[in-house]
Amino acid sequence: MKFISTRGSGGAVDFAKAMKRAMASDGGLFVPEKLPVLDPKRAADSYWETALGVLRAFVPELEEAGLAGALHENYRAFPIPVVQTDAGTFLELFHGPTGAFKDVALTMLPRLEALTGGGETVYVTATSGDTGKAALEAFRNQPGTRIMVFYPEEGVSHLQKLQMQTQLGDNVSVVAIRGNFDDAQRGVKAILQEFSGQGVSSCNSINIARLLTQIPYYFEASRQLGQRDLSFLVPTGNFGDILAGWYAKAMGLPVKRLIAVTNDNRVLEEFLRTGRYDRRRPLVKTSSPSMDILVSSNVERLLFHCFGPQETRRFMDELRDQGFYQADPAAFRDFDAQSASEEEVQRAIRTVYEEAGYLMDPHTACAWAAWDQLGRPADHVILATASPFKFPAVIQEALTGQRQEEREALAYLSSLAPVHPALAGILERPVRFDRTIDPQEMREEFLRFMGGVR
Numbered sequence: 079m080k081f082i083s084t085r086g087s088g089g090a091v092d093f094a095k096a097m098k099r100a101m102a103s104d105g106g107l108f109v110p111e112k113l114p115v116l117d118p119k120r121a122a123d124s125y126w127e128t129a130l131g132v133l134r135a136f137v138p139e140l141e142e143a144g145l146a147g148a149l150h151e152n153y154r155a156f157p158i159p160v161v162q163t164d165a166g167t168f169l170e171l172f173h174g175p176t177g178a179f180k181d182v183a184l185t186m187l188p189r190l191e192a193l194t195g196g197g198e199t200v201y202v203t204a205t206s207g208d209t210g211k212a213a214l215e216a217f218r219n220q221p222g223t224r225i226m227v228f229y230p231e232e233g234v235s236h237l238q239k240l241q242m243q244t245q246l247g248d249n250v251s252v253v254a255i256r257g258n259f260d261d262a263q264r265g266v267k268a269i270l271q272e273f274s275g276q277g278v279s280s281c282n283s284i285n286i287a288r289l290l291t292q293i294p295y296y297f298e299a300s301r302q303l304g305q306r307d308l309s310f311l312v313p314t315g316n317f318g319d320i321l322a323g324w325y326a327k328a329m330g331l332p333v334k335r336l337i338a339v340t341n342d343n344r345v346l347e348e349f350l351r352t353g354r355y356d357r358r359r360p361l362v363k364t365s366s367p368s369m370d371i372l373v374s375s376n377v378e379r380l381l382f383h384c385f386g387p388q389e390t391r392r393f394m395d396e397l398r399d400q401g402f403y404q405a406d407p408a409a410f411r412d413f414d415a416q417s418a419s420e421e422e423v424q425r426a427i428r429t430v431y432e433e434a435g436y437l438m439d440p441h442t443a444c445a446w447a448a449w450d451q452l453g454r455p456a457d458h459v460i461l462a463t464a465s466p467f468k469f470p471a472v473i474q475e476a477l478t479g480q481r482q483e484e485r486e487a488l489a490y491l492s493s494l495a496p497v498h499p500a501l502a503g504i505l506e507r508p509v510r511f512d513r514t515i516d517p518q519e520m521r522e523e524f525l526r527f528m529g530g531v532r
């Protein structure tokens with residue numbers, strides 16, 4: 079199995095190289111040259127076995143016992159349950175070390191790196207809140223690796239910020255930028271392109287290893303629920319999570335509908351409905367910061383699969399130069415799109431707690447609101463992408479009508495449910511990283527981290 083660039087040049091590389099580079103040399107993203115087809119009924123008794131079947135199909139060159147061992151160890155203490163409640167069915171992806179679904183993929187990255195030969199790698203990563211922490215934790219004190227994370231100063235929740243600022247480890251650095259997530263992501267992509275092939279990679283979902291390790295949980299939902307034809311509601315930001323679902327469908331998983339759900343930043347909803355991608359608008363700050371994005375990286379992969387490399391390059395150039403492009407929406411027939419307003423998010427959190435005693439984080443609540451808008455169809459699975467304990471103030475406000483400080487909100491939430499281990503004691507941990515820079519300074523900051531000017 080080879081991986082090729084969405085923009086057509088740059089040749090074909092194996093998985094190890096695609097993971098090590100994150101971006102192709104022509105500025106595109108790596109995609110599998112073809113999508114393998116699996117028998118959705120093949121036997122698996124647990125998540126790690128499901129994942130083994132999926133990953134083997136993409137990386138057959140990895141020794142099976144080694145990969146099996148890594149998956150078994152990684153997911154042993156990381157349940158991924160489907161939870162059926164009186165108010166919907168949730169695929170809970172947040173029981174990993176940092177309380178975000180990003181853990182599902184990022185905990186595997188160091189293991190995959192070791193299996194593919196290791197070596198020295200510096201990871202540079204932009205985050206809208208959850209990726210940064212999950213990546214820092216996954217690579218903390220991993221021999222041969224270092225990791226630097228940039229986050230928008232005002233674009234993440236208070237606890238998300240604290241989770242990163244208090245990060246432990248000798249090989250990590252965390253820096254805030256005066257800008258939004260799109261600024262951070264642009265800066266990271268520029269660094270990746272400049273240092274392409276020099277041992278610099280990324281933990282963002284532009285890294286194909288992220289996507290491949292997110293495919294198994296769609297199969298897993300189907301396994302736990304008894305193989306029915308399911309639809310999935312996916313809170314969507316950078317379009318990685320839902321693209322993994324689309325890959326699962328292309329690989330033979332019976333999926334009826336894939337519903338991308340946005341918050342008040344509705345670029346993707348518009349795009350999937352009309353084919354017009356238009357980033358020329360203000361970014362709205364919402365209670366679901368991981369979805370506050372105007373330029374979603376993984377749309378480029380969808381474009382490639384639907385239209386091929388020439389068109390993809392043209393669309394990406396148009397997006398950069400004029401701020402929009404128009405594609406044929408007929409190509410996106412596997413997707414539906416919905417959105418949830420801030421008011422709907424608040425109402426969703428309250429309703430689900432009242433009807434089912436179930437607590438949702440604001441991202442999951444967007445997906446639930448979309449499910450409610452659709453008339454609550456029974457065969458739809460809502461992806462629960464973060465622990466509610468990452469957003470206690472939003473939840474307290476939804477449930478009580480009162481907004482309080484993080485400390486009070488966390489205490490309130492802890493009185494309703496057991497606190498997620500990732501957030502226990504968070505307010506007492508010492509801050510290690512509190513630097514803020516301008517986006518133009520990202521390259522310099524990165525060079526310093528790399529150890530001197532080249």
Ligand SMILES: *Cc1c(COP(=O)(O)O)cnc(C)c1O
Pocket residue numbers: 178179180208209283313314315316317318319320368369441442463464
């Ligand atoms: C990252 C994230 C999303 C969006 O996932 P994408 O793969 O970027 O579309 C949704 N919810 C939460 C909680 C996240 O951290």
